[in-house]
Amino acid sequence: xxxxxxxxxLPETDEEWREVLTDEEYEILREQGTEPKFTGEFIGKDDEGxxxxxxxxxxxxxxxxxxxxEGSGWPSFYDAAEDSVELRRDTSHGxxxxxxxxxxxxxxxxxxxxxGPDPTGKRFCINSAALDFEGEE
Ligand code: FE
Numbered sequence: 602x603x604x605x606x607x608x609x610x611l612p613e614t615d616e617e618w619r620e621v622l623t624d625e626e627y628e629i630l631r632e633q634g635t636e637p638k639f640t641g642e643f644i645g646k647d648d649e650g651x652x653x654x655x656x657x658x659x660x661x662x663x664x665x666x667x668x669x670x671e672g673s674g675w676p677s678f679y680d681a682a683e684d685s686v687e688l689r690r691d692t693s694h695g696x697x698x699x700x701x702x703x704x705x706x707x708x709x710x711x712x713x714x715x716x717g718p719d720p721t722g723k724r725f726c727i728n729s730a731a732l733d734f735e736g737e738e
Contacts, residue, residue, distance in 0.1 A: 638674025
């Protein structure tokens with residue numbers, strides 16, 4: 602979405618979601634897709650600000666919690682904003698993982714693993730295309 606701060610009634614149907622999301626955002630947020638490794642726009646970005654959901658604008662991750670995990674092709678965070686995400690077991694693709702979804706719109710964001718740094722030990726491995734960045738003024 603071009604203006605992620607804009608609030609609007611959440612789309613209800615797949616058709617309505619297709620109207621407000623790009624094809625890539627739709628594939629990831631609504632169809633549990635994954636962007637190719639090392640292609641996302643937020644890899645290596647270290648500006649201060651807030652990462653919000655590309656689907657609904659909800660605040661998800663603070664830049665303070667962002668870190669680079671060598672070899673991971675996606676942006677990593679060690680924590681999510683309070684009550685901003687829901688975790689679901691995901692056994693697709695022959696793996697047993699924990700899916701991370703936006704608590705507000707249900708959009709798929711990525712997965713969370715237990716090999717992150719202190720203080721949480723968590724590594725939220727998130728698709729850049731599922732996020733928009735809002736820099737500090
Ligand atoms: Fe959302």
